Amino acid sequence: MTDYDAVIIGAGHNGLICGAYLAKAGKQVLVVDGRDQPGGCASTRELAAGFHISDCAQWLYQFDDDIVRDLGLQAAGLTVGRAKHTVALQSDGDHLSIDGDLLRGAGIEAKDQAAYPLFRQQMNVFAKLMLKLYRGRAPKLVEANWTDRLTLMKLGLGLKLMGKGNMQDLMRLVLINIYDVMNENFDHQGLKAALALDAITGTGMGPRSPNTVFTYLHRALGHQLQASGVVQVMGGMGALGESLKSAAEASGATVRMGCRVEQIVKEGDRVCGVVLADGSTVPTKAVVSSADPTTTFADLLGYQHLETGMARRVAQYRTRSGTAKLHLALSGLPTVTGLDNDALSQRLVIAPSMESIELAWNPIKYAECGHHHIFDISIPSIEDPSLAPNGQHVLTALIHYLPYEPQGGWDAHRQTVLDNLIEQLEAYAPGLKAQIVASELLVPPDFEAAYGMKGGNWHHGELSIDQALMMRPFPGSSQYSTAVPGLFLCGAGAHPGGSLMGLPGRNAAREILKQGVLA
Amino acid sequence: MITSPRETMLLTTPFHSRVAAMCPINEWGNWMGYTTPNAYFDVELEYFAIRSTTGVFDLSPMNKYRISGPDAEAYLNRMLTRNISKLGIDRVCYAVWCNDAGSMLDDGTIFRLGEQDFRLCSYQRADDWLQWCALGFNVTIDNESEDIAGLAVQGPTSCTVLTLLGCTGLDQLKPFGIAHFTFEGAPMMVSRTGFTGDLGYEVWVAPEQAEALWDQLFECGRDYLIKPIGGHALDLARIEAGFLQAHVDFVPAEESVRPGRTRSPLELGLEWLVDFSKPLFNGRLALLEEKARGSRYRFAMLDIEGNKPAEHSFILKGDKVVGTVTSAAWCPTVKSNLAYAQIEAPHGNVGDVLTAEIYYQRELHWTRLMAPCTVIDGPLFNPQRRRQTPAPAL
């Protein structure tokens, strides 16, 4: 049997990227995953005969171009579509198009049109700054209290060439919420809502929740990482996973699918291997987990193998999620009042106002499903006909918000919610219902079951400031190392967090190599 | 109207009616939220009861937790720095526990009542920490503080008095052993433990038995000059005997707010309580690192010239301040002026001669005394009767 320098738990995009970088550095690497397909949440599935959907993640918008280049992902089969603009659907059919700095339609006024590029510019300044923290490990805190956290942020962020005005704005904005920031800048309801959507996507927060400026910036720095902006992956998101697997293998890593890690094994103070589902033990110098932190520490290692303070942090780590997905197989291209075919292939969002987002959020606080939802829609088969039988289409939509577990359980609610979602869509796309060949609603526990992340959480744990940067996932286990020697984190639960970005995986590889633990 | 700055009223212990009746000087203190006497009649006479006859101390305010279940032993082994697997049934041990940083949270005694059944007796409230420690372990934790009344019965005639009370064969009980008796038809547990460094026992009953226990104990002990003792006398005895006190000799880590103010067991001279051969316990990694790197502080017991207690004194090496005193007393039995000090490493080795800067006041006149002192190797008070089995019974 090969002696591995590192065993990586999970062949999601981060696990594969980490594995590829470690293997490129000459390390013996094994990447293992319980699923049959590589890519984790970057996956494609057949919804109905001949209809293929991106089962979990659907948009690529912040995947680091450097990684694409370093790992030769294009040669390994990755093809992405054209850059998409965002079309914010309005109930009167006069939709708002957001394309780079350009705003069109929906009676957008000159004032907002002028304000928007300035706003983007400032956000880009902030995002660039944040990126400096994102491309490596986040600086550590000396003392774990709020004053130090803020001081550190002031220092870390402020240091760089922002100018006093911007710096003051950042300090002020980061701790407020996207609702107030939007109102400070714009008037148009639809514009404010479409932008605020980026802040709440994948979180358990509403637009008025603190932290939402931070999450907005997290997404906004996508522009700095991935020049193209929002795109779809040709062949479905699973193609990203496949290309990463090929690249990792080409770099010399071994990727083993269909084999869950059951346990992380410790010998003395150090982690020394993993036990696989087939009962075999794989010894290794380091275990690098891209499974979420709760799974890694509570399930695979076990609380009883952690010191109490650490166990307590794991138990308190927040993994609430409010994001669900709607998948439709359609007999034809839906008709959306006011949109031509090209517009239909863009990113379509239904978020009438920030109030409507906030109202959509309220019910999940009480484990209720609500009646009005926010949609982030893709009809990928327009640009990529291979995804559906000839002339037919698939539609996928990120839905905000649905609770992890509604009162009475999902069995009691699933069909009603699905019908209601379709009804809400029908209002914008008359005749849609009649086109439906197959439909499904996936809710947070479904993602938890299929992909393993606790709570079905987009980021493998809420991306709030107290769980971000040098505190991600928690103090004492940040910077990719953990409180347990020999155990590292490289998934979305590590800095800088979730979405298809690749930075946790690549940063972790760099950090592990720098530490020389595999030598 | 007079309002109290305190938000809640102090509680009384199950012995309160008897304690109050025997406390003519009415000098009360607040011990962990309970009204307890600092002294009953005279601190020195109370102290001498401990050392020459029998002193009785109401320790009901101590926090008592029952820890039971299949994982109870594993749970304690992870929480405590000691190896609890070595503790037999009906045995007690002194133990400390730390947080992940290896900083002391508290010390206390562990009573093994069964294979899967323990009692932890702690100075601090520990509900929160004990619950956090339970993550991943199949254990039940019950706070039984109010379900058990306790008396420390300490001193050379304590075994005799308790034997008269009905604890037949108590002289055979080894130090840190537990024996079970009945008192008025109800269970009474006696452990050969205490905080005085003398021959002594702790007696545990249900609160309903408390008053009768007190009455009969004092009845049996009358000819043996049994006396109740308050907090001050106990403090004197514990300093003489070399016992640390939470909040006095270290700040419990959960309560310290300033960086660097916590102490590790190594810094408190308690390395003998840390079993590094255990694969995992709270603070293990931090303490291993501290061992490798060297501790910041050293715990030192000082024998100081003169008879002025070195309370809160600075300790100097030449002109340089190298430490501070946490506990100090003129100890009557060993006739020494003792103090515990935290000395900055590398100072404070046994035999080192340092200087205590002592301030004392006589009629508003302050005097500064630079008293030479020597670091000694352990407590001077260590009588044979403390260890003897059979215990000296008259």
Ligand SMILES: Cc1cc2nc3c(=O)[nH]c(=O)nc-3n(C[C@H](O)[C@H](O)[C@H](O)COP(=O)(O)OP(=O)(O)OC[C@H]3O[C@@H](n4cnc5c(N)ncnc54)[C@H](O)[C@@H]3O)c2cc1C
């Ligand atoms: C509903 C939903 C929609 C999303 N949409 C988007 C989107 O449109 N765009 C975007 O950028 N991001 C999106 N995200 C977020 C994004 O998918 C994740 O942040 C990202 O996939 C995390 O990548 P990862 O490699 O860290 O972990 P994952 O992709 O979760 O991969 C972890 C892998 O570890 C494996 N694993 C777990 N436990 C074990 C074990 N014990 N043994 C072996 N293997 C194990 C899992 O099987 C999985 O393959 C979405 C998330 C959700 C939940």
